Amino acid sequence: MAARTSSLTLDIELDTGEGAAPLKDQVYQALLAGIRSGSLRPGDRLPSSRALSARLGVGRVTVTAAYARLRDEGWLAPRAGSGSVVTLPPGDRAAAPLSVAVPAVQKRVSPRASLALEALSFRVQALRPFAIASPDYESLPGKKWTQIVARVSKSPWLHNGYCEPCGYPPFREAIANYVRRARGLNCAPEDVIVTSGIQQGLSMCVQVLFEPGEKILVEDPGYQPHRQALAYFGLRPEPVRIEEPGLDLEAVRSSGARGMLVTPCHQYPMGYLMGQKDRSGLIGWAASSGAWLIEDDYDGELRFDGAPHSALASADAARGSVVYLGSFTKMIYPGFNMGYLIAPKGLAAAFGGAKMLNDRHASEVHQVILAEFIAGGRYEAHVRRLKKLYKARRAAMIEAAQSLLGRYGRIVSGPQGTHLAFQFSIPVDDRKLAQFLRSACGLELRTLSECCIARRDLSGLILGFAGFTEEQIREGMHLMAKGIERFLSGQGEGR
The missing domain is CATH 3.40.640.10 (Type I PLP-dependent aspartate aminotransferase-like (Major domain))
Structure with missing residues (x-):
């Protein structure tokens, strides 16, 4: 495995004042502290002695002396073509990085954090029937x-x-x-x-x-x-x-x-x-x-x-x-x-x-x-083209829904947009159904019940049609009809 080059050694600060420890000892102690704390981990490659001495503004002999001591103690190992690589002495192989004991304090987060987590349940849909706002090459500008x-x-x-x-x-x-x-x-x-x-x-x-x-x-x-x-x-x-x-x-x-x-x-x-x-x-x-x-x-x-x-x-x-x-x-x-x-x-x-x-x-x-x-004027021309394209796709979906799903419910949406709402007229757990159709039939669906707050009477599927050809829509609706029949007959998961 290739060694990782660490930039953490750039944080080393040296004391050049009167009475300070020798610079080679300061470099040694800083590197050792980084290894013990886990900032420098086994496999990290340190800069060359020439590069580190230039960064720290010290003589190269200072860095080579610190590196030599760390190698002697087993903290560094030479690797051909990689310079010095961090390791651990044999007696410390299983030792965890040193840490300072600090009393555990319960961290507080905003009550809004739970709302943020809940929002992630509205996941991005895969680009397959009948995802909403799913782009395709024909509908691009x-x-x-x-x-x-x-x-x-x-x-x-x-x-x-x-x-x-x-x-x-x-x-x-x-x-x-x-x-x-x-x-x-x-x-x-x-x-x-x-x-x-x-x-x-x-x-x-x-x-x-x-x-x-x-x-x-x-x-x-x-x-x-x-x-x-x-x-x-x-x-x-x-x-x-x-x-x-x-x-x-x-x-x-x-x-x-x-x-x-x-x-x-x-x-x-x-x-x-x-x-x-x-x-x-x-x-x-x-x-x-x-x-x-x-x-x-x-x-x-x-x-x-x-x-x-x-x-x-x-x-x-x-x-x-x-x-x-x-x-x-x-x-x-x-x-x-x-x-x-x-x-x-x-x-x-x-x-x-x-x-x-x-x-x-x-x-x-x-x-x-x-x-x-x-x-x-290109945008409005593009919208006119989309309206013609989407109108045909919408018609294909309505025709298929009426033919294949009419016994289960009806389309309720008006003549606009990029999706249709299909409302069930029979009792159906639309969320479990959507999960089943996703796993068993490869269809992407959102549900009407997920859109409700106080209402408990709505069950249905939201069907995006804009991103799919008429042929894909008809094939997808046939898959859906078969999937719904399996689900209602008790073959669906979670029934």
Whole structure:
């Protein structure tokens, strides 16, 4: 096995004052202490005597004398081509490194540590049917994108300094123009804050808009990492039941909450579209109570039948109650990891400061690339291509679900997005079923029950279709149908 070269000997400090021990003894004692403490371990290769003497600013004879003494005592061994290598004297082979006895003190961690551990249960899905937001080669941005990337990469030093915390100005302008056209949201570039995604925008909302311990409403069912993030950052999420007719406005009005997180254009995971009555009611409640609405518009562009529905924030410009969160994750690819926040009037500077304190700034190179892609009309052309591609894949999944799974339940999602919700009409432990389908059929699935807080009546599967060809979808649905039949007949694990 090759010896490891240690850099820990650079920490040696020598005393050259009057009355100090000889330098060769100080070097010897420092190296011996490192070996005994475990900082230098058997197999570590020490620097050559010439290199170490240069680092310490002493004569080479000083280091060779220290090395010779350690070799004589069995702490070092010569190795051909490797210099001196740390070992242990025969009598100390089984000895543990010396340690100082210190009374054991129970370390404290924040109560939020348990929330952080819980968040890891929302694992990254493998790239196989029916993972959500699973990219494929057909749905990537294409040739024009790679041309822009290649050109910008030729002079990366132009955009690799510190960026303004709020974002690269041409990128903010491109986003403002885009959301005006695509989402009906009239905002200035100065209102746009570039983020690393919707989840960072959400954490910034908590920091800027709320006090610790305040109540915030969340949809039930809803996206579990976001409600976990709200709790992690110190708020008290409270569920509001979401059903096909709409949400419980009376529960909202009587809640005493300081805000609500909503997905009005494509409710996650059920796919419902928020009706006009609920939109007006929410905006009226926020305006009259001083509450905040946080709009998660994670795939608002991807409506397959007609033009996209306007954002909730587009109806709130005069009141300033809605913070809009958008992302490019679904449209470009997940690894791009870039989104934006549109702040109500007067709050952009505060959100910019929050961005500064969170992670300083987003990559300017990525912003330059996407700014050109959007400004040149390429992004909207890319979205149109995705809508055509995903519409066909969605249709293939619905047809297969109705044909193969109709006796177990129904598809409930609307005509938008990159996933469908299949709700069981028979009693099924969807979590155990998902585990069985993963192990027995090689399918990746999230469940409806995992999205719920207070609701106990929902059982179903969330099926991503965007990253898979129509053939892969049909094959996967056949596998799923057979797997569900095996599971319900008692052959599934854990039944």
